[in-house]
Amino acid sequence: MLKVVKIGGNIVDNPEKLERFLADFASLEGPKILVHGGGKVATTISRALGVEARMIDGRRVTDEQTLRIVTMVYAGVINKSIVAALQSHGCNAVGLSGADGRFVLSRRRSPVPVDYGFVGDPTGVNVELARALFDRGATIVVAPITFDPTDGSLLNTNADTVASAIAVAMSASGPTELVYCFEKRGVLGDVEDEDSVIQCIDKVLYESLKASGAIFEGMLPKLDNAFRAIDLGVSSVVICSAENIASQGYGGTRITL
Amino acid sequence: MLKVVKIGGNIVDNPEKLERFLADFASLEGPKILVHGGGKVATTISRALGVEARMIDGRRVTDEQTLRIVTMVYAGVINKSIVAALQSHGCNAVGLSGADGRFVLSRRRSPVPVDYGFVGDPTGVNVELARALFDRGATIVVAPITFDPTDGSLLNTNADTVASAIAVAMSASGPTELVYCFEKRGVLGDVEDEDSVIQCIDKVLYESLKASGAIFEGMLPKLDNAFRAIDLGVSSVVICSAENIASQGYGGTRITL
Numbered sequence: 146m147l148k149v150v151k152i153g154g155n156i157v158d159n160p161e162k163l164e165r166f167l168a169d170f171a172s173l174e175g176p177k178i179l180v181h182g183g184g185k186v187a188t189t190i191s192r193a194l195g196v197e198a199r200m201i202d203g204r205r206v207t208d209e210q211t212l213r214i215v216t217m218v219y220a221g222v223i224n225k226s227i228v229a230a231l232q233s234h235g236c237n238a239v240g241l242s243g244a245d246g247r248f249v250l251s252r253r254r255s256p257v258p259v260d261y262g263f264v265g266d267p268t269g270v271n272v273e274l275a276r277a278l279f280d281r282g283a284t285i286v287v288a289p290i291t292f293d294p295t296d297g298s299l300l301n302t303n304a305d306t307v308a309s310a311i312a313v314a315m316s317a318s319g320p321t322e323l324v325y326c327f328e329k330r331g332v333l334g335d336v337e338d339e340d341s342v343i344q345c346i347d348k349v350l351y352e353s354l355k356a357s358g359a360i361f362e363g364m365l366p367k368l369d370n371a372f373r374a375i376d377l378g379v380s381s382v383v384i385c386s387a388e389n390i391a392s393q394g395y396g397g398t399r400i401t402l
Numbered sequence: 403m404l405k406v407v408k409i410g411g412n413i414v415d416n417p418e419k420l421e422r423f424l425a426d427f428a429s430l431e432g433p434k435i436l437v438h439g440g441g442k443v444a445t446t447i448s449r450a451l452g453v454e455a456r457m458i459d460g461r462r463v464t465d466e467q468t469l470r471i472v473t474m475v476y477a478g479v480i481n482k483s484i485v486a487a488l489q490s491h492g493c494n495a496v497g498l499s500g501a502d503g504r505f506v507l508s509r510r511r512s513p514v515p516v517d518y519g520f521v522g523d524p525t526g527v528n529v530e531l532a533r534a535l536f537d538r539g540a541t542i543v544v545a546p547i548t549f550d551p552t553d554g555s556l557l558n559t560n561a562d563t564v565a566s567a568i569a570v571a572m573s574a575s576g577p578t579e580l581v582y583c584f585e586k587r588g589v590l591g592d593v594e595d596e597d598s599v600i601q602c603i604d605k606v607l608y609e610s611l612k613a614s615g616a617i618f619e620g621m622l623p624k625l626d627n628a629f630r631a632i633d634l635g636v637s638s639v640v641i642c643s644a645e646n647i648a649s650q651g652y653g654g655t656r657i658t659l
Contacts (some may be wrong), residue, residue, distance in 0.1 A: 221478020233554030244486045297490030
């Protein structure tokens with residue numbers, strides 16, 4: 146089964162955790178795609194270059210300078226460092242942005258009601274390119290910078306959404322699983338208790354956990370992406386710790402219909 | 403015939419020239435590889451980040467921080483901007499660093515007598531990966547960051563040398579031409595006279611031009627790479643203006659045995 150694995154910025158920012166994760170990821174059998182988030186490097190560099198982060202409702206606006214910086218950091222140093230590390234572990238990685246071979250096309254988000262700038266949502270994935278690379282034994286490493294063919298611009302895109310879009314598209318040509326790896330062991334029933342991992346969430350439970358306030362903020366878009374993937378044909382969706390990527394079943398939280 | 407085209411930093415730094423070049427390059431028929439240089443962005447960013455450029459005998463030393471910056475700039479924003487622009491012109495570009503699919507392997511230059519840091523010279527090119535991408539109608543865009551498999555590090559590599567190494571490797575599986583594009587119309591017999599383009603240089607003429615001092619500095623390594631390519635089986639090597647990439651025969655200076 147094809148694995149689409151996403152690692153968050155907190156892992157990317159921690160060299161030891163990242164190295165351990167990549168060694169484990171490299172050891173996974175079969176075709177696989179790794180989608181990585183951004184981490185804090187882009188913010189550090191923006192500050193050093195005097196580019197002020199502009200936020201609307203707590204969300205960053207991607208102006209032209211910020212787009213250049215995230216393209217540098219995500220598709221440049223993070224993507225290529227991960228590719229080099231995987232190559233060192235004997236995993237034949239090829240790094241792609243969404244523009245490369247039109248791997249992930251997107252559409253710029255409507256500026257109404259809020260203009261977040263150069264930010265887009267995926268509209269298509271080049272499944273044939275992925276299959277051709279898998280046929281050569283390659284593993285794909287995806288930076289969350291996508292390509293809007295309507296005006297030729299690169300767009301900053303949420304990495305969870307990119308991973309979900311890739312998993313959904315790939316599932317049309319064969320069974321696919323989607324694994325969201327982050328710094329916690331799974332979706333927690335009690336955010337204060339690391340041991341309160343919920344083993345399985347269906348939509349009914351999700352609605353009740355949202356209603357009770359047990360799940361909130363950053364977890365909501367991740368779970369929305371997870372449910373969207375399972376709704377659209379992805380065989381298995383798991384949210385787990387990056388430390389468990391090589392363990393049977395990943396531990397963590399399984400999403401079910 | 404496969405074309406391997408290299409554009410220098412002066413073109414990369416000039417948005418209008420770069421855009422015109424990319425439109426012309428996109429229109430070229432048949433399989434093609436574009437290798438791009440770095441330009442001044444890396445220097446600007448290094449300064450902003452407070453990373454002092456350390457020079458030995460006029461050559462930059464690539465320390466660890468500088469390596470991260472050139473990886474960001476070359477493999478990130480420059481490579482992906484070029485890929486996006488080519489995609490807009492209907493050219494199905496895929497950007498690669500040397501680490502991606504081990505496309506360009508290298509070896510760190512000996513620290514004796516001078517330690518230039520994370521700098522390497524090409525040792526191998528993944529011809530099969532290029533052929534597989536060409537079979538899918540893709541054009542390859544190469545950032546001059548290579549991969550040393552002995553210790554897994556990324557290495558900063560001269561873009562002229564990368565282009566020459568790729569052309570030589572590809573020529574083993576079919577006729578290949580190498581085109582060095584820069585801001586002048588070719589190799590000038592008189593550096594003060596833009597019209598003094600030498601149409602054809604063989605080794606005898608090259609030695610006499612060096613001896614007379616007509617050719618010097620930056621032109622020497624470019625010509626050394628050009629002669630190395632033609633010596634090692636590349637069918638045709640031309641040094642010309644980026645403005646002439648779409649014109650018959652490219653104008654410029656042809657290198658002959």
